Amino acid sequence: MSTYAIKEEPFTGLAETVSAVIRSRKTVFADELLPDPVAPEIIEEILTDAIWAPTHKLTQPWHFVVADSRELRADFGRFMLDYYQKKYTIDQFPPSRYEDTLSYPLNGGTIVFLMMRRSERADVLPEWEELAAVSCAAQNIWLSCTARGLGTYWDTASATIAFGERFITSDLEQCLGCFFIGYYEEARVQRNRKRKPLYTKLTWIK
Numbered sequence: 001m002s003t004y005a006i007k008e009e010p011f012t013g014l015a016e017t018v019s020a021v022i023r024s025r026k027t028v029f030a031d032e033l034l035p036d037p038v039a040p041e042i043i044e045e046i047l048t049d050a051i052w053a054p055t056h057k058l059t060q061p062w063h064f065v066v067a068d069s070r071e072l073r074a075d076f077g078r079f080m081l082d083y084y085q086k087k088y089t090i091d092q093f094p095p096s097r098y099e100d101t102l103s104y105p106l107n108g109g110t111i112v113f114l115m116m117r118r119s120e121r122a123d124v125l126p127e128w129e130e131l132a133a134v135s136c137a138a139q140n141i142w143l144s145c146t147a148r149g150l151g152t153y154w155d156t157a158s159a160t161i162a163f164g165e166r167f168i169t170s171d172l173e174q175c176l177g178c179f180f181i182g183y184y185e186e187a188r189v190q191r192n193r194k195r196k197p198l199y200t201k202l203t204w205i206k
């Protein structure tokens with residue numbers, strides 16, 4: 001018998017299921033989401049999946065802000081409009097785009113801001129490890145949504161991050177953007193998703 005015998009799968013079919021979820025995960029933009037609300041219990045299940053991400057020294061450096069108030073969402077739209085008006089010339093950001101900008105955060109499912117809250121003992125780990133842990137949590141959110149038939153994407157636009165900065169509670173906290181989570185129609189979100197073949201990304205030294 002080979003010493004490298006593959007261990008029996010602990011859960012039959014699980015590897016195929018996990019691979020299918022990973023490989024079918026995709027970006028679904030806010031304006032592609034249906035207006036149907038996502039139940040708070042489902043959002044909590046998704047965020048519970050998020051917090052099972054790996055975390056060096058168990059610092060668990062994530063925090064989530066669910067922007068569930070209509071008023072806050074309207075405020076987000078007004079903030080973006082103001083932000084882009086200041087940042088761009090009228091030619092780059094013409095009045096024809098104002099209405100879409102204002103309504104962008106109003107319709108796109110549930111908005112979850114992703115924050116990195118570093119440990120009080122920030123010296124225990126380099127920042128990149130904390131960012132890596134929160135990124136693992138972000139991937140868990142995305143995969144959990146995919147498995148539940150929900151669309152989502154990670155919005156890290158500078159306006160989104162600037163808006164999310166209002167949720168910062170200490171010098172050790174940073175906004176890493178937000179997820180819009182909602183239902184969508186598969187047929188209307190056909191993507192030509194591509195990845196370079198594995199061999200272009202793999203060095204295998206034997």
Ligand SMILES: Cc1cc2nc3c(=O)[nH]c(=O)nc-3n(C[C@H](O)[C@H](O)[C@H](O)COP(=O)(O)O)c2cc1C
Pocket residue numbers: 025026027028153154155156157191193
């Ligand atoms: C850290 C990070 C930040 C991202 N920020 C944005 C963003 O601000 N706007 C956007 O359209 N997509 C954003 N994306 C999504 C990527 O554009 C998307 O993953 C990529 O186009 C591949 O498509 P897929 O997710 O369908 O595989 C982000 C992805 C990551 C990992």
